[in-house]
Amino acid sequence: MELRWSATDFGNRVATELRALQERLCDALGALDGTPFGSDLWLREQGGGGVARTLAGGPLFEKGGVMYSAINGAPLPEVALRENPELSGRETYFATGVSLILHPRSPHVPTVHFNVRYFEAGGTFWFGGGMDLTPYYPRREDCIHFHRTLKACCDRFDPAYYPRFKAACDRYFYLRHRREPRGIGGIFFNTLKDDRERTLAYILALGAAFLEAYVPIAERRRGEPYGERERAFQCYRRGRYVEFNLLYDQGTLFGLQSGGRAESILVSLPPQVEWRYDWRPEPGSPEERLTREFLPPQDWAAAE
Amino acid sequence: MELRWSATDFGNRVATELRALQERLCDALGALDGTPFGSDLWLREQGGGGVARTLAGGPLFEKGGVMYSAINGAPLPEVALRENPELSGRETYFATGVSLILHPRSPHVPTVHFNVRYFEAGGTFWFGGGMDLTPYYPRREDCIHFHRTLKACCDRFDPAYYPRFKAACDRYFYLRHRREPRGIGGIFFNTLKDDRERTLAYILALGAAFLEAYVPIAERRRGEPYGERERAFQCYRRGRYVEFNLLYDQGTLFGLQSGGRAESILVSLPPQVEWRYDWRPEPGSPEERLTREFLPPQDWAAAE
Numbered sequence A, B: 001m002e003l004r005w006s007a008t009d010f011g012n013r014v015a016t017e018l019r020a021l022q023e024r025l026c027d028a029l030g031a032l033d034g035t036p037f038g039s040d041l042w043l044r045e046q047g048g049g050g051v052a053r054t055l056a057g058g059p060l061f062e063k064g065g066v067m068y069s070a071i072n073g074a075p076l077p078e079v080a081l082r083e084n085p086e087l088s089g090r091e092t093y094f095a096t097g098v099s100l101i102l103h104p105r106s107p108h109v110p111t112v113h114f115n116v117r118y119f120e121a122g123g124t125f126w127f128g129g130g131m132d133l134t135p136y137y138p139r140r141e142d143c144i145h146f147h148r149t150l151k152a153c154c155d156r157f158d159p160a161y162y163p164r165f166k167a168a169c170d171r172y173f174y175l176r177h178r179r180e181p182r183g184i185g186g187i188f189f190n191t192l193k194d195d196r197e198r199t200l201a202y203i204l205a206l207g208a209a210f211l212e213a214y215v216p217i218a219e220r221r222r223g224e225p226y227g228e229r230e231r232a233f234q235c236y237r238r239g240r241y242v243e244f245n246l247l248y249d250q251g252t253l254f255g256l257q258s259g260g261r262a263e264s265i266l267v268s269l270p271p272q273v274e275w276r277y278d279w280r281p282e283p284g285s286p287e288e289r290l291t292r293e294f295l296p297p298q299d300w301a302a303a304e
Helices: A009-033 A078-083 A140-155 A161-172 A196-221 A228-247 A250-257 A262-268 A286-294 B009-033 B078-083 B140-155 B161-172 B196-221 B228-247 B250-257 B262-268 B286-294
Strands: A038-043 A048-056 A061-073 A093-104 A111-121 A124-134 A185-192 A272-274 B038-043 B048-056 B061-073 B093-104 B111-121 B124-134 B186-192 B272-274
Touching (some): A009 A048, A009 A061, A009 A093, A009 A196, A048 A262, A078 A185, A093 A262, A124 A196, A140 A185, A228 B228, B009 B048, B048 B262, B061 B262, B124 B140, B124 B161, B124 B196, B140 B161, B140 B186
Antiparallel strands (some): A038 A048, A093 A111, A272 B272, B038 B048, B048 B061, B061 B093
């Protein structure tokens, strides 16, 4: 079995680079956990396919996936059309990307999501991506470290990137029905069409920045003790993650609607989740501080 | 605090009857569990509100809700417009309904959903509703009993109802991304505009039929022993329930989009849920028989 697709030479290069990025991420995260990621190759009828690398039941990561895909398809997702008015929508597209989600076992270690992607269709191309952090018992220094690392990486390419993509992230990862942000944000960009070589370098640099941003937080927090209360709160908050991904996430909805591989797309869902009717944290508790102090969007990179 | 809304005299009667139905259901189910349902009154800015009656941590029901609402709102849900082409969509509507979901603790007792609703807008009205059963370790006799009870109730009003609404239920409770039905079906109807007095009698009869259909199954199965394997499978399958409700369920999506009370709407989500990457039951196991033997739509009422 082998992945086969049709793309431009540049598209093929992106696909090769992203596959290598997937391996680098799995090597680093597998070493961090002490458990190697498994690997599944899957093929898509319309062309292409992917490599699903997953881990479950590790000491650090209760569930994690680093998913790579390179596919041909049609028609284009609506969101892609909205931002590329020159396309008719009937074009066959080529898309390649890496999508990562980690659900740590400890409530002290934040859930994290990272994604970079490249599309080409009808003679045009665009990149998308981002990463965001979803803590349960956040620490100020972790939020600051995460955002500063992202900002430093963005600034090497364009000082306008971080403020723009940070604001887009706050807008995007928002649960309207709860009037609540998903986490403490990060960066998000949907349609980046700057110089393609430079943008490819940027999304690969984001892959490295992700490890710099997340790994130290996981290392600092993984040994902190917790009990049933913290675990229950983590399982409860994970419900918000499910709600966001199934109600709002464009990648998830587009993937499922376009007949994508459900198991690869839904690997983002947490391993154990709880829903309780109308539960509210006690005022002043750490659980209440999450929503009151940490979730409202703020300029973490400039905070002290 | 008091619920206030604007409706026709008939609409007010439906609202009163459905509130009484909510109480009858809670009385019967609370007695079955041995735990009384709690009660929350909530008001909606645009008019009306509801009574949320919920139970959690009971010996039989791990989580359950019987939700009543009577509200004014605008604009009408798109699905309502599609089926009522005479409306402009700008009309203020009145809607009242009872929606029930029970998540039993034991994997041997099926999850069940029941809903009846009434809408009026711009001089027209329609009823909707249904109920469906989602077992984990189903028994043929339970599936047959459930469907026969529904059919007997439907047949008292119109022999065309059961076959039509059973087929609609099979179409509606379907997870396209999994190519899998949610459960073993039941009945579902979206826009019933037959004689209004008779239809009101029909939906109240469905409330009684629900208890006849479900209570004996819960009583027969609640004492059956189970272990970690069965519990894990139940938690895993509950993931499908979440996926259906957040990806497809029109009531859930309309409720959340129209600014409904999130906690009332999402009371349908199970208390504990698990997602595992690409898990498959062993061929020939009871877990595999669920999807192979029981989930494919079949004529349960005529089965032996």
